[in-house]
Amino acid sequence: xSDSELISLYKNGNEEAFESxxxxxxxxxxxxxxxxxxxxxxxxxxxxxxxxxVVKTVKSxxxxxxxxxxxxxxxxxxxxxxxxxxxxxxxxTIIMExxxxxxxxxxxxxxxxxxxxxxxDTHNKLKFMIKELPETQREVLVMxxxxxMSFQEIAEATGVxxxxxxxxMRYALINLRKKVRKYNIAYDxxxxxE
Amino acid sequence: MTKTFTPNELIRYYYKETSEKExxxxxxxxxxxxxxxxxxxxxxxxIRQLDDVKFNPSDKVxxxxxxxxxxxxxxxxxx
Numbered sequence: 001x002s003d004s005e006l007i008s009l010y011k012n013g014n015e016e017a018f019e020s021x022x023x024x025x026x027x028x029x030x031x032x033x034x035x036x037x038x039x040x041x042x043x044x045x046x047x048x049x050x051x052x053x054v055v056k057t058v059k060s061x062x063x064x065x066x067x068x069x070x071x072x073x074x075x076x077x078x079x080x081x082x083x084x085x086x087x088x089x090x091x092x093t094i095i096m097e098x099x100x101x102x103x104x105x106x107x108x109x110x111x112x113x114x115x116x117x118x119x120x121d122t123h124n125k126l127k128f129m130i131k132e133l134p135e136t137q138r139e140v141l142v143m144x145x146x147x148x149m150s151f152q153e154i155a156e157a158t159g160v161x162x163x164x165x166x167x168x169m170r171y172a173l174i175n176l177r178k179k180v181r182k183y184n185i186a187y188d189x190x191x192x193x194e
Numbered sequence: 195m196t197k198t199f200t201p202n203e204l205i206r207y208y209y210k211e212t213s214e215k216e217x218x219x220x221x222x223x224x225x226x227x228x229x230x231x232x233x234x235x236x237x238x239x240x241i242r243q244l245d246d247v248k249f250n251p252s253d254k255v256x257x258x259x260x261x262x263x264x265x266x267x268x269x270x271x272x273x
Contacts, residue, residue: 018263022256030251044255051259055266127247145244150211166202173205173240180243 003069010058022051025070029077032146035138036081038131046084050077074147078157082139129179137172140165199223204234208241 001020009017029050034043053076057063064072130138139158143149144165151169155162199207199220206212207220224231 015260015264019260022259026251026256027248031247031249034249035247040249043249044251047251048255048259048262052262055259055263059263059266126243127249130244130247141244144209145241151206151209163202166205169205170201173237176243177236177240180240 007058007063007069011061011063018055021054021069025073028146029073032074032142033077033081035127035130035142035146036078037084042084043081046077046080049080071148074149078143078147078149085135125183126176126180129176129183132179133172133175137168137175140168141172144169198227199230201233201237204230204237208234208238 003021003024006017006021010021026047030043030047033046033050034040037043037046050073054073130141133141136158140154143154143157144151149157151162151165154165158165160168203212203216203220207217212220224234
């Protein structure tokens with residue numbers, strides 16, 4: 001069943017249709033957010049916020065049938081993630097109500113269960129490499145590859161020319177290739193210290 | 195003479211953002227130019243690896259989203 005059909009059912013109160021939509025897109029949305037904010041807890045909060053916006057928009061009858069669902073969903077997720085990222089850069093440490101700090105860095109975001117796998121799982125190594133890319137390169141890579149935005153859309157969203165967006169993507173790919181090669185040559189368990 | 199293409203154009207080609215006309219030209223160039231072919235292989239290889247990168251949200255957050263939807267009051271959302 002298409003997204004559009006599921007949304008129609010959901011509009012009429014079918015919660016199973018919404019569940020199908022969420023399950024269909026949760027990994028894609030979460031991956032895109034996570035690669036921008038680099039913190040699994042924040043990414044989950046923003047994933048929740050993204051779908052809450054969907055619920056509110058659809059249930060209040062404000063969803064525009066003409067637009068495609070997935071690009072709309074990815075746009076919401078991207079805007080929330082980028083807003084968070086920009087705020088976070090201004091205020092690198094967030095103090096929670098109970099006094100705990102949330103660190104905007106990899107050490108915190110890797111999570112113990114995830115970091116354990118990093119040395120053995122090729123995909124996780126690549127995840128780590130993507131997160132290490134410079135912000136502008138990572139942003140374009142996530143927008144093009146995971147959010148499936150065209151270079152034209154990326155250029156508009158980030159306020160640069162298409163050539164700049166393409167150049168950033170090219171450098172992101174070059175950097176990743178270098179990192180993968182470097183890793184393959186110098187395979188060493190110490191790449192991610194325990 | 196076959197036109198030489200830049201890596202940026204190859205990236206657009208990979209993501210199917212080139213026109214039909216450009217596609218034909220790029221395809222011809224790829225057939226004739228082993229250096230370009232190698233560049234395209236490198237680009238494709240890295241991009242294909244990106245497909246393997248997937249993160250999973252927890253079941254807890256998915257449950258929270260579904261619960262929110264089930265409990266959302268349509269009337270209050272319209273306010």
